[in-house]
Amino acid sequence: xxxxxxxxxxxxxxxxxxxxxxxxxxxxxxxxxxxxxxxxxxxxxxxxxxxxxxxxxxxxxxxxxxxxxxxxxxxxxxxxxxxxxxxxxxxxxxxxxxxxxxxxxxxxxxxxxxxxxxxxxxxxxxxxxxxxxxxxxxxxxxxxxxxxxxxxxxxxxxxxxxxxxxxxxxxxxxxxxxxxxxxxxxxxxxxxxxxxxxxxxxxxxxxxxxxxxxxxxxxxxxxxxxxxxxxxxxxxxxxxxxxxxxxxxxxxxxxxxxxxxxxxxxxxxxxxxxxxxxxxxxxxxxxxxxxxxxxxxxxxxxxxxxxxxxxxxxxxxxxxxxxxxxx
Amino acid sequence: xxxxxxxxxxxxxxxxxxxxxxxxxxxxxxxxxxxxxxxxxxxxxxxxxxxxxxxxxxxxxxxxxxxxxxxxxxxxxxxxxxxxxxxxxxxxxxxxxxxxxxxxxxxxxxxxxxxxxxxxxxxxxxxxxxxxxxxxxxxxxxxxxxxxxxxxxxxxxxxxxxxxxxxxxxxxxxxxxxxxxxxxxxxxxxxxxxxxxxxxxxxxxxxxxxxxxxxxxxxxxxxxxxxxxxxxxxxxxxxxxxxxxxxxxxxxxxxxxxxxxxxxxxxxxxxxxxxxxxxxxxxxxxxxxxxxxxxxxxxxxxxxxxxxxxxxxxxxxxxxxxxxxxxxxxxxxxxxxxxxxxxxxxxxxxxxxxxxxxxxxxxxxxxxxxxxxxxxxxxxxxxxxxxxxxxxxxxxxxxxxxxxxxxxxxxxxxxxxxxxxxxxxxxxxxxxxxxxxxxxxxxxxxx
Numbered sequence: 177x178x179x180x181x182x183x184x185x186x187x188x189x190x191x192x193x194x195x196x197x198x199x200x201x202x203x204x205x206x207x208x209x210x211x212x213x214x215x216x217x218x219x220x221x222x223x224x225x226x227x228x229x230x231x232x233x234x235x236x237x238x239x240x241x242x243x244x245x246x247x248x249x250x251x252x253x254x255x256x257x258x259x260x261x262x263x264x265x266x267x268x269x270x271x272x273x274x275x276x277x278x279x280x281x282x283x284x285x286x287x288x289x290x291x292x293x294x295x296x297x298x299x300x301x302x303x304x305x306x307x308x309x310x311x312x313x314x315x316x317x318x319x320x321x322x323x324x325x326x327x328x329x330x331x332x333x334x335x336x337x338x339x340x341x342x343x344x345x346x347x348x349x350x351x352x353x354x355x356x357x358x359x360x361x362x363x364x365x366x367x368x369x370x371x372x373x374x375x376x377x378x379x380x381x382x383x384x385x386x387x388x389x390x391x392x393x394x395x396x397x398x399x400x401x402x403x404x405x406x407x408x409x410x411x412x413x414x415x416x417x418x419x420x421x422x423x424x425x426x427x428x429x430x431x432x433x434x435x436x437x438x439x440x441x442x443x444x445x446x447x448x449x450x451x452x453x454x455x456x457x458x459x460x461x462x463x464x465x466x467x468x469x470x471x472x473x474x475x476x477x478x479x480x481x482x483x484x485x486x487x488x489x490x491x492x493x494x495x496x497x498x499x500x501x502x503x
Numbered sequence: 504x505x506x507x508x509x510x511x512x513x514x515x516x517x518x519x520x521x522x523x524x525x526x527x528x529x530x531x532x533x534x535x536x537x538x539x540x541x542x543x544x545x546x547x548x549x550x551x552x553x554x555x556x557x558x559x560x561x562x563x564x565x566x567x568x569x570x571x572x573x574x575x576x577x578x579x580x581x582x583x584x585x586x587x588x589x590x591x592x593x594x595x596x597x598x599x600x601x602x603x604x605x606x607x608x609x610x611x612x613x614x615x616x617x618x619x620x621x622x623x624x625x626x627x628x629x630x631x632x633x634x635x636x637x638x639x640x641x642x643x644x645x646x647x648x649x650x651x652x653x654x655x656x657x658x659x660x661x662x663x664x665x666x667x668x669x670x671x672x673x674x675x676x677x678x679x680x681x682x683x684x685x686x687x688x689x690x691x692x693x694x695x696x697x698x699x700x701x702x703x704x705x706x707x708x709x710x711x712x713x714x715x716x717x718x719x720x721x722x723x724x725x726x727x728x729x730x731x732x733x734x735x736x737x738x739x740x741x742x743x744x745x746x747x748x749x750x751x752x753x754x755x756x757x758x759x760x761x762x763x764x765x766x767x768x769x770x771x772x773x774x775x776x777x778x779x780x781x782x783x784x785x786x787x788x789x790x791x792x793x794x795x796x797x798x799x800x801x802x803x804x805x806x807x808x809x810x811x812x813x814x815x816x817x818x819x820x821x822x823x824x825x826x827x828x829x830x831x832x833x834x835x836x837x838x839x840x841x842x843x844x845x846x847x848x849x850x851x852x853x854x855x856x857x858x859x860x861x862x863x864x865x866x867x868x869x870x871x872x873x874x875x876x877x878x879x880x881x882x883x884x885x886x887x888x889x890x891x892x893x894x895x896x897x898x899x900x901x902x903x904x905x906x907x908x909x910x911x912x913x914x915x916x917x918x919x920x921x922x923x924x925x926x927x928x929x930x931x932x933x934x935x936x937x938x939x940x941x942x943x944x945x946x947x948x949x950x
Contacts, residue, residue: 252950254595255620339759340770357698362707362759364928450708451761452921452928467591468915469947470616 240483246476254472265477275478277453278461279485281368282437285457288372289379289436290429296376297383302413304384305391315388322381330445333374337361361447364454371455375442379435383428390424391417422499430493434486458482546579547835551823552594552604554587555855563855571842578835591616591915598622598826605827606836610819611646611901612911614654617824619908624825625652629837637844637864640893643820644863646901649908655822656840659853659860662892663718663816664885666786667802668794671699671778680804684722684748687779687807691755694778701755703768703777705920706927711765712920714817715781717899720745721815722808726897728944729907735948738941744809746926746933753927761928781806784889787858787882803885818896820863846870858882861890909948918944 247265251258269275300318304311321329336344339357348354360366394417402416418425440459443449449456449464456464462482466475551568555561561584568580583604585593590613597603598620609617617623630644630653643657665687667680675694681687691701705711720726725741753760757771769786771777773793780786790801806816825836843852844864850872853860857878862868868890873879879886899919900910913919922940925931931939 253616253619255599255622338767339757340767340774340776356758358757359759359762362762447762448708450924450928451706452708452924454928463592464916468917469950470912470915471950 251472282458292376296380301387390421551606553608560855615908657820660863684809695755702779703771704756705763706760709764735945784858816892912947
């Protein structure tokens with residue numbers, strides 16, 4: 177988007193690419209000389225980007241290639257002798273019911289986190305956008321769960337829910353909500369839902385900040401016009417706020433899903449995937465295969481399969497969930 | 504435009520400045536590992552990795568290291584503390600990048616794991632030399648013996664006993680500690696009332712559960728989980744009996760036992776929530792402070808055994824592996840380990856965690872520096888009991904003269920503990936849980 181004003185036109189002037197994105201119409205194709213001119217013109221930008229691309233190549237492409245290589249070998253302990261086995265390990269993982277059970281738990285984990293974080297984030301962001309003394313203070317306070325390191329979050333909640341010393345368990349027992357003191361992490365039905373709540377508590381400020389930021393970009397005149405037309409709060413939310421922040425929600429949904437799916441630390445620190453594998457999600461499964469079962473190739477193959485699943489999800493998400501304004 | 508031109512000139516220089524240190528930094532940062540050799544007259548650098556994280560242990564180790572470094576100007580030992588939860592992931596990466604430590608503390612199954620990476624250097628000559636001087640206990644050194652070579656120098660041992668709260672026993676009218684499985688069950692039942700539980704047993708997916716269950720298995724002659732043809736023999740009547748006992752005892756253990764590891768039973772024991780626990784010697788040191796009770800209230804006894812059973816406990820030693828091929832470092836590491844096992848230093852070393860680290864050499868067992876420690880002296884009877892466990896203690900995968908390298912796949916995945924979880928959490932019958940465990944163990948070692 178290039179910013180410039182022409183007589184009688186007060187809005188931002190759109191570049192051909194942006195025009196295509198926002199209207200769906202194809203911009204006139206560039207001639208070869210213009211392309212070269214453009215690349216040449218951006219030479220300095222590419223030069224500045226080069227170190228970053230180099231770093232990305234080293235820290236992303238190399239590990240990815242190494243994971244693919246590992247997945248077609250039969251490595252047990254990392255570093256031990258191995259031989260090429262082709263796609264046999266993939267077949268083994270695909271036939272492992274524990275792998276699919278872990279994927280199912282990850283989907284459950286993901287959906288749970290999405291629902292809770294969306295509700296938390298939206299609620300807090302909308303309250304914050306109303307202004308006032310409390311809203312101003314909340315902008316800072318709401319960041320606290322997010323700035324606490326995951327390890328600390330895990331340990332804090334582990335202790336708050338400890339049956340001997342945990343303040344939450346103590347309160348639940350005192351008010352007879354719980355018959356005898358017991359940690360939820362010892363119960364297979366409760367462990368994963370409680371972990372989802374903890375993770376949502378930890379990460380909802382990120383969603384809150386993004387949604388709050390998006391709400392702030394809604395032009396005041398649109399809101400005022402809707403008010404003049406007699407729109408109530410609910411109608412304003414559905415017809416004004418939600419459509420206008422949908423690009424931000426789209427990006428948050430994509431990034432949040434990919435991040436959320438791969439959460440490992442909180443789960444592993446608190447339950448190590450237990451009890452009885454009740455919280456063994458896909459990342460925990462991969463870790464267990466690599467460093468507890470000492471099946472590095474199986475872990476690599478599972479990682480590749482998860483990568484494929486997430487890639488398919490990302491493609492479908494971009495294809496079908498993209499807001500109309502970004503088409 | 505002028506600004507742009509200036510940037511075009513400055514940018515490559517700026518990038519070079521940013522990138523050059525990164526390119527040249529590789530060789531200088533090796534705080535440890537194989538690359539840190541001696542240069543000229545500089546002392547030989549020896550890096551030690553251990554997983555003894557509590558600050559009191561690190562402090563005592565550092566004191567011994569400082570004293571050693573002072574007495575040996577040609578060697579400089581440094582310790583780096585690692586995490587048991589991460590070491591299985593960290594050590595292969597370190598070995599691959601050739602930044603492994605020169606000395607690595609290990610337990611027998613972890614030593615097998617490290618050995619399979621090809622980085623372990625045999626320490627046979629050193630072990631034999633130290634054995635002739637200090638006389639290692641067989642149970643401490645044998646699990647490190649493979650293919651006519653020792654993989655590690657044994658340093659300290661661990662054994663379990665039954666810990667019980669004498670004050671809670673007295674309140675319940677029980678005068679002596681249980682000695683049989685029947686008495687153990689009866690006492691656990693009698694001591695369970697209100698918010699108090701008879702015994703705190705771990706049933707989480709962790710090593711603590713593996714070890715506690717295995718201690719009870721040894722008392723019932725179920726210590727061998729491998730048969731003579733190296734297949735899994737876990738599924739047998741005696742193991743099932745042990746699981747049945749454990750299942751009954753779990754009824755008298757706090758309801759969140761499925762999430763219990765090492766610390767939770769100890770916390771429950773010290774705050775009076777539980778009257779008994781089966782564990783190693785870490786119960787001695789913090790007892791008075793954490794329980795608010797006098798030391799005399801901490802009782803210890805042999806782990807109860809069934810009718811026709813035998814005295815039993817898990818017993819294993821922590822040993823030091825050498826992972827460097829640099830002969831100068833190998834010699835320096837040997838010198839340091841020999842120094843630790845000298846009786847005048849050994850007692851101090853063991854008392855990094857008094858009551859938990861047990862002597863495993865004959866002269867170490869009579870070391871005055873060991874027995875004079877206030878905690879050890881206060882709980883002398885219990886420490887003696889744990890030391891005596893070495894006579895009949897066992898370790899799964901290392902029984903009947905077998906040294907199973909594949910046991911790491913069983914202990915690494917906590918398959919004994921997982922079998923307990925199948926029984927306690929998923930409500931399988933003990934016999935079915937044992938069968939489940941046997942099947943997954945066989946599958947694990949076959950893959």
